[in-house]
Amino acid sequence: MTQPLIGVTTYLEPAAWGVWKLPAALVPAAYPAMVHRCGGLAVLLPPDPDPGAARSVVARLDGLIVAGGADVEPVRYGAEPDARTGPPARDRDGWEVALIEAALDSGTPLLGICRGMQLLNVALGGTLVQHLDGHTGGPGVFGSHRVTPVPGTRYGSLAPAPVEVPTYHHQSVDRLAPPLTASAYADDGTVEAVELPGAGWVLGVQWHPEVSDDLTVTRGLLDAAAGRT
Template identity: 50%
Template sequence: MNQDRRPVIGLSTYSETARMLVWEREFAMLHASYIGAVRRAGGIAVLLPPQDGGADEVLSRVDGLVLAGGADVDPRRYGQAPDERTSRPRTLRDEWEFALARAALDRDLPLLAVCRGLQILNVALGGSLHQHLPDLTGDERHQPGPGTFGTVEVNLEPETCTAALLGSRTQVRCYHHQALADLAPALRVTGRADDGTVEAAEVHGKLFAVGVQWHPEEDSEDTRLFAGLVTEARRYAGRREKGAP
């Protein structure tokens, strides 16, 4: 890959009814903090809004993928009835992001899964979720209130990609009331909060397929995870240009 060319990172987006200027209608959108995190890490961000089909074709045009945070995954996709505190299903977004996750893993495309993205990854690979984490932990430290990020300490497993980027322990900003329950066979837990909540995982056998339950895009001073993604995306683009598998 030409070292002057920045790798292109695809970002999954919301699809929500919202008000903007004089319009109240359906929007495909994403927090600008994700775009800033990709830019600071040396990449170029492109948005991949939910749509019917075409996930593999879209990924043939990017060098890396971020599965972004958002609303709860439909519990019916992991065989459970919805809890009353689980948000309404976003069927199109779920289907689109499951397809993106599977296509990225098939290609060994560098992947960073953030919050909901980690949950999508686990469910897509056969795992399940705790629908309301405070029922297990007895507190709301992972999501203190609407629009308020929590702060937790995460212990990371040695000799993992996550620990190589972040060290053995890190403080993170999180906003989630759900978490991984049954772990998909293809995943390895690489980080837990002090209360045992899974906060990071990686896909076995992939060069860079990292998921975190927290929101690294919200810390403009710490680009390590996005920098790791961009570095691997640059290598991926170089292999693709040379026709390497």
């Protein structure tokens, strides 16, 4: 069987390595490693200056991961920036929304992780809480907490019992986009997973499976993507 080709979004940041200090397209290595561990091939997708290219890109993929990272710009969901919201990443926002829309239109399996879940919610008409305490372990340190699946959902079928997950976010779903269903919650009521009901495979998780030994959601994506190869 052909290995599924999974696109993983990246972001543009100044970076230093060896004698070089240059703008770079970055994503933590744990993301492609997670794809490899589940039997897929990973291709990295830096923001394209032309969001219209997203449909051509997605047409070449068997699945898409929208990775974590910077806060979604509040203007995208009609809000004023909170003082604690990070600086905008407009090129990334525009590119990843275009990728999400292309994946939804083409039925390409889609997994949104942390920011990726939030952007999926925004792209479909939802809003975000701009600051939330207690879902990190401190600056640069992952926290951990329990998430409880909603029975009868796609995520609930993948993980039928509560699990401890690695978490690092200060924003979360506020108003859930009308097409989406919440499929897991933290103990404090924070929406921790969302999905799009129907035949396609679309799931967003608020936690970071790439730094976990639990590959449940990634295997779910790869299984769905394998059906397209």
